[in-house]
Structure formats: structure tokens, C-alpha cells
Amino acid sequence: MLDHTPVAVMERHALRINPAKTCQPIGALYAASGLHRCLPHSHGSQGCCSYHRSHLTRHFREPVMASSSSFTEGASVFGGASNLVQALGTIFSTYGPDVVAVHTTCLSETIGDDIPSIIARAREEGAIPDGKHVIHASTPSYSGSHVTGFAAMAAGMVNYFAEEPTSSRRRKDGRTRVNIVPGFVEPSDMREVRRIAELMNLTPTVLPDTSGVLDAPATGTYEFYPKGGVTVDELRGLGRAVATVALGPQASRAAAVAVENRCYVPREILDLPIGIAATDRFVGVLRRRAAYEVPGELLDERGQLVDLMADARQHLHGKKVAIFGDPDHVVAMAEFVADLGMRPVHILTGTPGKSFEKRVGTLLAGRSPDANVRSRGDLFLLHQWMKNDPVDLLIGTSYGKHLARAEDVPFVRYGWPILDRFGHSYFPSVGYRGGLRLMEKILDALLDRRDRDAPDEEFELIL
Numbered sequence: 001m002l003d004h005t006p007v008a009v010m011e012r013h014a015l016r017i018n019p020a021k022t023c024q025p026i027g028a029l030y031a032a033s034g035l036h037r038c039l040p041h042s043h044g045s046q047g048c049c050s051y052h053r054s055h056l057t058r059h060f061r062e063p064v065m066a067s068s069s070s071f072t073e074g075a076s077v078f079g080g081a082s083n084l085v086q087a088l089g090t091i092f093s094t095y096g097p098d099v100v101a102v103h104t105t106c107l108s109e110t111i112g113d114d115i116p117s118i119i120a121r122a123r124e125e126g127a128i129p130d131g132k133h134v135i136h137a138s139t140p141s142y143s144g145s146h147v148t149g150f151a152a153m154a155a156g157m158v159n160y161f162a163e164e165p166t167s168s169r170r171r172k173d174g175r176t177r178v179n180i181v182p183g184f185v186e187p188s189d190m191r192e193v194r195r196i197a198e199l200m201n202l203t204p205t206v207l208p209d210t211s212g213v214l215d216a217p218a219t220g221t222y223e224f225y226p227k228g229g230v231t232v233d234e235l236r237g238l239g240r241a242v243a244t245v246a247l248g249p250q251a252s253r254a255a256a257v258a259v260e261n262r263c264y265v266p267r268e269i270l271d272l273p274i275g276i277a278a279t280d281r282f283v284g285v286l287r288r289r290a291a292y293e294v295p296g297e298l299l300d301e302r303g304q305l306v307d308l309m310a311d312a313r314q315h316l317h318g319k320k321v322a323i324f325g326d327p328d329h330v331v332a333m334a335e336f337v338a339d340l341g342m343r344p345v346h347i348l349t350g351t352p353g354k355s356f357e358k359r360v361g362t363l364l365a366g367r368s369p370d371a372n373v374r375s376r377g378d379l380f381l382l383h384q385w386m387k388n389d390p391v392d393l394l395i396g397t398s399y400g401k402h403l404a405r406a407e408d409v410p411f412v413r414y415g416w417p418i419l420d421r422f423g424h425s426y427f428p429s430v431g432y433r434g435g436l437r438l439m440e441k442i443l444d445a446l447l448d449r450r451d452r453d454a455p456d457e458e459f460e461l462i463l
């Protein structure tokens with residue numbers, strides 16, 4: 001397995017080997033899935049759409065719906081305007097969504113299709129019924145990653161629907177409204193940030209919100225449009241919030257900025273609330289915005305996490321960790337494992353962006369000063385780092401399993417995509433409860449390895 005990865009690291013600028021990211025439209029498709037009664041639409045070839053749908057389906061174990069402009073040779077040369085107009089007519093007459101969210105692909109971006117003018121033409125020609133909506137995001141895959149695609153579609157929702165505020169920012173029941181952009185996280189994470197905000201006496205609008213869509217229960221009846229997702233009315237009301245909290249700057253900042261620009265709602269840009277420190281910062285912002293004391297239920301959850309951190313410290317202290325995946329995930333995870341007494345020594349994301357390296361440096365200042373940190377990296381480089389400086393644990397997506405096997409390192413699957421395990425979309429990683437779950441996974445991986453390698457005289461029942 002990966003026997004020929006050389007130890008010597010050579011700087012590469014024009015070549016990626018085993019990338020640690022995928023293409024923008026996947027993120028746009030995922031974000032659009034979190035809009036109620038929305039059909040995501042891929043403006044490109046059927047092959048792109050099939051890949052994006054199947055990749056999301058393999059992670060969530062749910063059917064991920066999307067339509068395609070189905071480019072063939074003609075559209076590739078002359079543009080896909082007539083394909084999109086015809087597709088919109090067919091989609092609304094056959095599938096009856098409230099919204100179609102169009103994202104572009106490499107091909108349509110290279111051709112230069114002007115999506116807003118094609119949408120206007122479709123409306124003029126009657127392909128879009130009255131009261132129905134078509135939004136779009138520009139997502140060529142020769143820049144960014146699935147994370148920036150998510151950010152672009154989340155911002156697109158705001159730009160198409162958010163209205164300037166006309167009514168009070170406080171609801172009649174005295175609860176204050178807040179907007180939360182949850183980042184490219186599991187449906188269960190979106191549900192958890194909503195729960196935490198509600199515990200803080202806030203009424204949150206989570207955008208997008210894939211809870212109830214990609215973790216919907218099996219009832220025996222297939223629902224083409226499950227009950228979850230942020231609604232168009234909720235998006236129109238974004239301007240009534242006291243703030244927009246963006247969780248994970250790479251995936252969420254653009255939407256928060258769009259709300260601020262359109263509705264004058266101030267933004268709060270935070271790390272993903274993974275682990276105790278980042279969750280404290282999230283709860284602190286909610287506390288300030290809600291002018292409400294942290295309730296006992298949340299304090300108890302925090303106390304449980306502190307308790308487990310204290311109980312397990314001797315098994316974690318000084319352990320060297322390699323972490324890779326989406327930048328917002330990796331930044332937050334690096335801080336959490338450092339708070340657990342571990343040493344994150346290799347930290348890598350495939351998504352470009354200098355702010356990643358800066359943020360990791362700030363969070364780990366004085367705790368892991370010699371760490372390798374790289375944005376726009378790949379798993380080939382991460383493997384070389386691991387060969388040069390072996391670790392006790394690898395944390396990342398399913399693509400890390402080959403590295404873990406090659407180097408015989410315990411492996412915790414975290415992030416997107418996870419293609420070879422089950423259940424991840426049902427359990428949150430954010431918040432204090434998410435921290436407990438992550439700790440359980442990390443400890444299980446380390447202690448299973450200890451048991452595996454222990455000689456008989458050190459094979460202990462009680463640790």
C-alpha cells in the first residue's frame with residue numbers, strides 16, 4: 001500500500017497527487033440540499049452531475065437529488081443557454097420544486113455562459129412559473145474546492161432572497177432572532193447548533209440546513225422533498241436578526257458578509273465550534289447577542305466534557321497527531337487536540353487560502369511550534385511528512401485510510417467524505433456533546449492500538 005511514496009520532500013507547484021479536496025459544484029449541491037423544496041441543478045455535462053450526486057450519496061447514505069443541463073457536443077461549442085431554458089421548463093412541470101438552485105461546472109464556466117441572463121430568458125419564455133424561483137452560484141472547479149462551492153451557494157441564497165428589514169428584530173415572544181451559517185458540516189451538526197442557539201433563548205435561522213433532508217427517517221414512503229431545509233420566507237427575513245454567526249470562515253463568511261451588505265445585520269465570524277474552546281467562543285457570542293445567561297443544561301454538557309478531558313488526559317498527553325481535510329474542520333480539530341494535550345504536528349488542507357495557515361499558527365502558538373502546516377496540500381505530501389516524522393494518530397476523511405494502513409497508524413474518520421463507515425451524519429461533532437463523541441472516537445482508536453500491541457503481561461482489563 002503506497003509503497004513507493006519517497007521520503008524526500010520536493011516542492012511541487014503544478015502537480016497534485018492524491019488531492020485533499022474535490023470540486024466546487026459538490027459543495028454548491030450540498031448547500032442547495034439545505035433549502036426547502038429546492039432541486040439543485042448542475043449546468044454542465046451529465047458526468048459531472050452523476051459524480052457529484054454519487055459522492056454525496058455515498059457519504060450520507062441518502063438519495064441526493066439533482067438535475068443536469070446535459071451538455072453534449074453542441075452545447076460544449078455553442079453554450080448551454082437553450083439546454084438550461086429547456087431544463088427549467090421540464091423541472092418545474094415534472095418535479096414541481098419551489099426553487100431551482102443552478103450551479104455551474106468547469107465546462108459552462110469555460111464557455112462563459114451568463115446564468116442570470118439565461119434565467120431571465122427562461123422567465124420571459126414562461127419556463128419558470130409565477131411564484132417559483134431560480135437562483136445560481138458560479139462554481140468552476142479550476143479554483144477553490146467543494147468548501148468554496150458551498151460558500152458560493154450559501155451566499156447565493158442570501159443574495160437572491162434576503163430583504164432589508166422592515167419589522168422588529170425581536171419576536172413577539174421576546175426571543176431574539178439570529179442567523180447561523182453552519183458551514184460544510186453534517187446535518188446533525190446543523191441540528192446541534194440550532195439546539196444550542198435555542199437553549200440560549202434565540203430563534204435561529206440556520207442557512208443552509210440539511211437536517212431533516214439528508215438524515216430524514218425511513219418511514220416507508222419516499223419524500224422527494226423532505227420536510228427539512230431553510231425556507232424562502234426564512235431567507236427573506238434574514239434582515240430581522242441581531243447578527244449573523246458564521247461558523248467556519250471558509251465555508252460561511254461569504255453568506256454572512258452578504259447578509260451584512262444587503263440587510264445591515266452585523267456578522268460574527270467564528271471557528272467551527274468543535275471542542276471546548278471554540279464552543280465556548282460560540283456560546284459566548286450567543287450569550288452576548290441574546291443578553292441571556294448560559295442555562296444549566298449547557299453548563300452541564302460543558303462540565304461533562306471537562307470531566308472526560310481530565311479523566312483521559314494520561315492516554316492523550318504528548319501523542320502526535322496528523323490532521324487533514326476541509327480547512328474549517330482542520331483548524332478547529334487542531335485546536336481541540338492541542339487542548340487535549342496532544343501535539344498536532346502535520347496539519348493540511350487541499351483548499352487554497354493563506355488564512356488557514358495563519359489561523360492554525362495563531363491557535364497553536366507555543367503549543368506545537370514546529371508543526372507542518374499547509375493549505376493547497378495533498379495526501380502525497382502528508383504521507384511524506386508522516387514518513388519523516390511518524391505520528392500516533394491520523395484524523396481525516398476516508399481518503400486517509402491508505403496512509404493509515406501504509407504507516408500502521410490508528411485512524412479516526414472525521415469530516416467529508418466518509419465513504420467506508422456508517423452513522424456519521426446522525427451524531428454531531430460540534431458543541432460540547434460533539435466534543436464528547438470526538439473524544440470517544442480518539443480514545444477508542446488509541447486504546448484499541450494499545451491493546452493490539454500490548455504483550456500479555458501488559459494487556460490490562462482496566463485502563
Ligand code: SF4
Nearest residue numbers: 023048051105106141
Ligand atoms: S472538476 Fe469540473 S469537469 Fe470534473 S467533475 Fe468537477 S465540475 Fe465536472
